[in-house]
Amino acid sequence: MERELETLFEAQKIESMIIEGERKLLQAPRRLRQMEDQLSEVHGKIDKEKEIIEELEKERHKKEKELEGEKDKIKKLEVKLYDVKTNKEYQALLKEIESAKEANDRTEEDVLVLMDKVEDLRKDYQSSEIELKKLEKESEVEKAAIEKETHSMDQVIAKLTTERDNLLSIVSENLRTIYNILREKRGGLAVTNVRNGVCLGCNMNIPPQLFIEVTKNKRLIQCPSCNRILFFREND
Ligand SMILES: [Zn+2]
Numbered sequence: 001m002e003r004e005l006e007t008l009f010e011a012q013k014i015e016s017m018i019i020e021g022e023r024k025l026l027q028a029p030r031r032l033r034q035m036e037d038q039l040s041e042v043h044g045k046i047d048k049e050k051e052i053i054e055e056l057e058k059e060r061h062k063k064e065k066e067l068e069g070e071k072d073k074i075k076k077l078e079v080k081l082y083d084v085k086t087n088k089e090y091q092a093l094l095k096e097i098e099s100a101k102e103a104n105d106r107t108e109e110d111v112l113v114l115m116d117k118v119e120d121l122r123k124d125y126q127s128s129e130i131e132l133k134k135l136e137k138e139s140e141v142e143k144a145a146i147e148k149e150t151h152s153m154d155q156v157i158a159k160l161t162t163e164r165d166n167l168l169s170i171v172s173e174n175l176r177t178i179y180n181i182l183r184e185k186r187g188g189l190a191v192t193n194v195r196n197g198v199c200l201g202c203n204m205n206i207p208p209q210l211f212i213e214v215t216k217n218k219r220l221i222q223c224p225s226c227n228r229i230l231f232f233r234e235n236d
Helices: 002-080 087-169 173-185 208-216
Strands: 191-195 229-231
Touching: 002 087, 002 173, 002 191, 002 229, 087 173, 173 229, 191 208
Parallel strands: 191 229
Antiparallel strands: none
């Protein structure tokens, strides 16, 4: 019996490694998704920046057209100065030219402000593009690493599963059945060590007399609290 219990104990160790491997495998899609999210966030930022730059450029073109119109207007008014007959008309025209020039100055100022803004935004846009390229490169590397890891983990799990099944095949059918049921019901942990009178599966005390029995590994004993198969091995 001791031999069989020990075999189950070893099978359990492998089982726990399989569970850990599967847990890691499940993390891979999450890591990939996180990377995708990060990438699309930077993409979104860049698109927004581009959109704003385009809008401001449109406004600048509009203002530049206005500026041309205003300059034409001033020229025409200045030509008219030669044709006026009275001083009153002359003064009125001068006033009109003056205010057209003021408007022109304001428009010019607007154009300059817009150009400054666009220049700053272009700098942001360029650094966002560099950030994106860097992130894309990192993602590629990480993705390849995850794929490689996943692939080798698949192989490791397959190998461990064979080892576990080999071990389980040499214990009695009765023990194997109990093991499989407990594995299902107890989160993959069917066999557990004991220490200082405590079941390491559920951390509950085992009655002293029973604990002494357990340390002998002579018969199948299950934890009174969690039902797990108990096996005693020092320093493990
Ligand atoms: Zn227990």
